[in-house]
Amino acid sequence: MGTLLTTEQDVVLQFNKKRKTRIQYRKPSVRNVPDTTHNKIKNYFIEESCTFLEKLGIASDGKVLKAHQDKYRQINKYIEIIDGLLSQIAPSDNLKIVDMGSGKGYLTFALYEYLHEQKQKHPQIVGIELREHLTNFCNKQARVLGWDNLLFEAQDILDYKGSQPDVLIALHACDIATDIAIAKGIQANAQLIITAPCCHQQIRKAMKSDNIFKSILKNGILEERQAEIITDGIRALLLEAHGYKTKVFEFISLEHTAKNLMITAVKNKNTVALDTDKLLKEVEDLKAQFGIKEHYLERLLFS
Ligand SMILES: C[S@@+](CC[C@H](N)C(=O)[O-])C[C@H]1O[C@@H](n2cnc3c(N)ncnc32)[C@H](O)[C@@H]1O
Structure with a gap:
């Protein structure tokens, strides 16, 4: 039996011995709207205020604008994930963090806010972004906020030769930009690499149409999904082959963004024995099944 109490009526659901249901409508037990002031307000890592x-145009008067609610949710989810990941690496008061393809800087600023303002740490965060008007805007806002160790550089990430990061981030960087960022992270021996891949054109183009799955991959959407799986699966294997513990998961619900896959990689402690040959053989076997000659990340890592 169950009873639903509303201010207009009580709705009682009952079962008899034969498990048949009966619904009864009764006079309301409560007529006054309950006081909700005691309800717990949801705590966000990044408060709306x-x-x-506001400086980035997401909020006004301490409230996130309607058009940016999804981005705000994404920002909070991202900080929640990174908070968990940072606890897996060596603690540091002044982590060097590089965000490759930082775009409008929403997530870069959020991370600085979290580490600097809330955790009282002294991170050095650099956003690398091709589009100069975005880096100019972000630098201006960072200076207004007095966030001296948050800097943005207009540059192709391929040319990045700055300081070796402890943490390498690339969120929604386009196609092979994700591979470039992963390679830079591995080469810098970063403790933590976080990517949310975007489009997967390189592998889609490299997949031979005459592969063993051709009868199902003739459907464009399935071919696209397959290309995503192979691209990101091989990225994870190559990270593992370079001594990282990797995870691939959906980091925010599909209803908010279709680009919701995240690959995280935490550098193994030195004691972990690596079976690099086995992992690289798995990459070779995978590629062979789809007629792929090369994953772009291999070119960056091995040539
Ligand atoms: C979709 S936006 C993502 C922005 C931000 N990371 C986020 O998730 O909100 C991708 C950004 O990566 C930049 N980008 C793409 N390729 C790049 C490259 N090779 N070097 C630097 N920036 C690049 C683009 O200009 C764009 O602003």
Whole structure:
């Protein structure tokens, strides 16, 4: 039996011995709307009132604008994930973090806010972004906020030769930009690499149409999904072959963004024995099944 109490009526659901249901409508037990002031307000890592949200045009008067609700949810989810990942690496007061393809800087600023303002650490965060008007805007806002160790550089990430990061981030960087970022992270021996891949053109083009799955991959959407799986699966294997513990998961619900896959890689402690040959053989076998000559990340890592 179950009873639903509303201010207009009580709705009682009952079962008899034969498990048949009966619904009864009764006079309301409560007529006054309950006091909700005691309800717990959801705690966000990044509160709506954070000044940087306003500076970036996401919020106004301490409230996130309707058009940016999804981005705000994404920002919070991202900080929640990174908070968990940072606890898996060596603690540091002044982590060097590089965000490759930082775009409008929402996530870069959010991370600085979290580490600097809330955790009282002294991170050095650099956003690398091709589009100069975005880096100019982000630098201006960072200076207004007095965030001296948050810098943005207009540059192709391929040319990045700055300081070796402890943490390498690339969120929604286009196609092979994700591979470039992963390679830079591995080469810098970063402790943590976080990517949310975007489009997967390189492998889609490299897949031979005459592969063993051709009868199902003739459907464009399935071919696209397959290309994503192979691209990101091989990225994870190559990271493992370079001594990282990797995870691939959906980091935010599909209803908010289709680009919701995240690959995280935490550098193994030195004691972990690596079976690099086995992992690289798995990459070779995978590629062979789809007639793929090369994953772009291999070119960056091995040539
Ligand atoms: C979709 S946006 C993502 C922005 C941000 N990371 C986020 O998730 O909100 C991708 C950004 O990567 C930049 N980008 C793409 N390829 C790049 C490259 N090779 N070097 C630097 N930036 C690049 C683009 O200009 C774009 O602003």
